[in-house]
Every structure is written in C-alpha cells, then in structure tokens.
Amino acid sequence: MLTVQEIRELIKVVDESAIDEFTYETSGETVTMKKSGSKAVAAVPDNGAHTDHPVDPVKNSQPNIQVEQTEVSSSDEKPIVETTADFDHEIVSPMVGTFYASPNPESDSYVTVGSKVEKDTVVCIVEAMKLFNEIEAETTGEITEILVEDGELVEYGQPLFRVKKK
Template sequence: MLKIGDIRELIRLLDETSLSEIHLESEDVKLHLKKPEPEHTVTYAAPVQAAPAVAPQPVVQAAPAASGQAPAVTNERPAAANDEGTHVIVSPMVGTFYRSPSPDAPSFTEVGSVVNSKTVVCIVEAMKLMNEIEAEVNGEVVEVLAENGQLVEYGQPLFKIRLS
C-alpha cells in the first residue's frame, strides 16, 4: 500500500525530472501521474500604419486540449512580451503568493537583488503544498508585481527581471 509521503515523493520526482508520466500498478493500487501539456500563446500584431491608429489585435491563449474549452480571447499584452531586455516570472499555478519561507523570515528577493536561474524568488502555496518558484533567468529584480499573501492566478506576473 502506498503512503501519502510516497505519493508526494513521486509527484516531486515527476516535477523535477524530464519524465512526462509515471504509471504504477500492483494488486491493490493503481497510480497514474501525468504532467499537463504545456499551454500555447498565440499573439497577432497589427501592421504598422502611419495614418489612423489601429486598435491592438486580440491575444488568443489556447487552453489545454484535455479541458475541451474554447480559447480565451483578451486584449491584454502577454506578460512575457514586456520591455526588451526583461523577463517576467509568472505564476505556474493558482495559489497564495509568499515572498518569504515563513512570516518572520526575510524575503527571498528584493528589488535590486541579483538572481540566477536557480534562485528561489517566492513560494506559491497550492493545496497545502509550498511550491518554490525559481527565477528561470539570470538578472536583477526590478519590480515585485504581487503582494505578500495575495491569491495569484495561473500565468499572473509575479516579478520583472532585467536580464544580465
């Protein structure tokens, strides 16, 4: 019989490796863990015209194929397409944003902090699991875009990093 700690360890293994799924089967237990398919963002830009101003074209974000939902259409600019030379770290899940590992501990990063791709910049708590979010890039934190203790959505911008 699998214990909850064993299942958590398998989930951690799936997250930290290039494996896309794990399937275990015994006489009394069947377990199948699979990473979700990555979402795709398609951006359409209007041609540049000197005469009348043209409203920005909508951005279409495709939902995962398994959800069966239609793509969401918004007029917002994608988070990753901000200023050239910067990178926006977005929340990989819905959860609660925390800037430090505990209420009395200092923040992982501040504006002006130098980070590398493996630097933990915050935690997003989801379903009682504390998920450490890494910077993904080398650079300097130029803006913190979420408030400590705030509920964040999937894809919501959390930090702006000036690339180095």
C-alpha cells in the first residue's frame, strides 16, 4: 500500500514530467494519475475507515497540484461551490481524503459555526489511506461557515471552513 507521502511524490513526478497518464497497480489497489490541463489529477480508492486514533497532520503539501479522490471506477468530479459569506480566511484540505468533523463517531465536532479558534486549534480530521491527519486552523478567529459534511470526500486545496479573523 502506498503512503500519502509516496502518492505526493508520484504526483510531483508526474506533474513535472511529460507523462499525461500514469497507473500503478499492486495487491488489488490501483492509483491512476492523469494530467488535466497543466495539473496532475489522481484517483485512489477510499475504504471509508474512521477510527478514534488520529495521527499527526501531514503539513507539507505540493502547490499547483489539484488531486481528486474517487472510487477507481468513477470519474465524476465535484465542483467547489463558492459563496459570498463574510470571511477573511479559508481553511483548506492539505490532501485528498475523507473529512471527519469529530475524533470518533461518538464525540462532538471539533468546531461548529461560531467556534473561536486559535492557530493550533484542531478543526477536523482528514483521513487518507488509513492515516488520520488532524487539521489545524492556522489562524485566529471565528468559524463562520463549514463547507463540507462529515464523511465527505475532500480534494487537495478544497475549502473546508471559512474564518472571520480577529
């Protein structure tokens, strides 16, 4: 099984190369990467696992790469819907994965609309390939909007929260 870092490295190599499409298959798992315009797009399977054991976040993400996670057999893309809410900052997903609003299914959400956050406040978990990455606010302010639902697949760079800075 490829790790998140290995997938990121593959995306970077494909993005910087003249290759338009790349497929890697092993042990019944398939990772397919295709360039869409000037950006690499990856499709990886999601097993839907969610446990109560988050791990440290992966913070160094690649700029200029848009990654989409779908079932390997699906090619549907979700558009990112922009609204005109009052906000100064968007907290975006640093990776492709599954968004979880709480540390486990029985717990309350990390944040809700109106929650005050600091730079190191954990706002959610993004699960990618069985790694649970805590996402921090990285700004001080108040959550004005939650843009994704619990259990929803999110893309690299997709806005998750909007924050009014203090």
